[in-house]
Amino acid sequence: MTLGNFAFRVAKGLFTMEGDIKMTGAKGIWVFIESERDEIRKVSLETLCEARKLANGLNEELCALLLGDKVESLAELPPHYGADRVFLMQHESLSYHNVDAHLNVVANLVKENSPRILLFGSTPLAKELAPRLAAQLRVGLVTDAADVKIDASGKLVVRKPVYGGKAHATFACAPATPQMASVAPGFMDVKPPDASRKGEVVKLALVAGGKTNVEFIEFIKGDPRTVAITEAEMIVAVGRGLEKKENLSLIEELADKLGASIGGSRVAVDNGWVPAERQVGMTGKTVAPRLYIACGISGQYPHTVGMERSGTVMVINTDRNAPMFKLADIGVLGDVSQVVPAISKRLSEVIAPPKEKAQ
């Protein structure tokens, strides 16, 4: 792969500070930020918050690397989570699936600025990008980290699950910089954003396009009906409050309208309403969807332990004292068989054309 296809210049734009982006020696921590649906991905924020701690320990600058097709509107956000500086590069060739373009850009940026540490969130893009970048730069990389630290000699020390999570191993990167790691989702906490925090946004322009070996043809959306429950983006889960199997069609209607997958508590599985591989909880799967709708689930510990990392939780239950309500961002006091069809009806009014059929 030839480097130097790209030339960079610091564009003077609204955000731009007079910038000498050159730093002497290997200094600073960089975090590769990814976005999805005009939001920064959670794993990127987790990485950023963890990197802030490392940066505090080293007393060095924390930079966010924001590349993509339409990402300019997000440039203000990384400082809220601790970044001191944001390198922003917006170009249509930097679409999510173009790993080659990302690789050229990041490799060049790293060579020009020589950061000490470069962190990724472990995503499909990073899983291809990080190893290739590390190989090109001949630097150490540890993937899917559960914990990152810096030891007394300045080495990046990374702990990660091995043997399918039955043990955790710790690895240290060689001194060659940037020392790289990718952070597995769900191991680190996101601190609440501080909207008053401002950072410098350095806008970089992509002058020439690089060679792309692999051509992207199309994106096929996942089918929520068949996707594994652990990967589902939204889950409608049913429990004892469903009462009978016939009511499941109501749940299916709601799930289809939302594009959500169906899960269930142990009771739902035992009653044959939901297949066993879709059980959420201690004896089932642990899930962390963006939206979790608990329909008629009381929320005993064996169930909540499997879903407490979910983003937004909605609870539909007749019992005001059900423990599930304690996890709710919105709770509905009512019977599943009445509330769920009403929500489905309302949804079809709001979403005028039916949701695009997933392939």
Added chain:
Amino acid sequence: MNIVVCVKEVPNPTFPVEVDIQKNAVKSEEWNYVINPYDEVALEEAVRIKEKFGGQVTVITLGAERAGAILRKCLCIGADRAILIPSDSAFAWDGFAIANVLSKAISRLPHDIVLCGYQSIDRGGAEVGSIIAELLGLPVVTAVVKLDIAPDGKSATVCRRLERGARAVKRSPLPALFTADLMLNEPRYPTLPCIKWALKQEIEKLDVKSLGVEAGPLTEFVTISRPPPKKVFIPTGALSPAERIKLLTGGGAAKKSSSNIVEGAPHEVAKKVVDFLAEKRFLL
């Protein structure tokens, strides 16, 4: 179509993993070893391509002498040639060092396609395939769930597994490297004639020194430990016993305020709920 498949022996996943803290290692005396399931899928795909387009399938592994056993199994499944690069220390190497040796070996073999498993089930780096491709200058797509070779054999259309059941369809010129996801295919059981044939085959050995490898590992192993305990909710002593029991029986789920509770006629409730979902951007 000449295909090189990189395989690895991994401990049988049904065996327990116990950490010996004194020795800073896992107790491996009772383990036996199998082909990494992802690599087995990659091999099966290679054999299917060979059956369609002709050519030769070469399996290659870097590991202890006993790894010859899994190479023998690869021959049973349909590989034509098996190469072992013996090394007693390879298990301690990182992804770069392993990929570096393998890429040197692969560069000596004819290859139109290089297939690897997406990741190993022991260390789970999911990096060796991409690094080999980078070192050999090959295009790469990882986590492939569908692999179609164009009839002219000059390009391949692949489906890459993304999150949440989504797929990306990509096209790559050949030669290229792909890493196989478990969903790519169902590996076959070897037939008796294949097994009998495989038993007579020679497993070639390649000396690491002869490959002229200059670079070593870029990360070093420090410690291994049992996984940290899951965060369990423990009520603090500051609470009254009654409150503590309440929290415990309630799953300790007192994390969010439960003030946002709506009730009333179903259609009114539905309106509020849908407004809430729209505000949180779930209706896109």
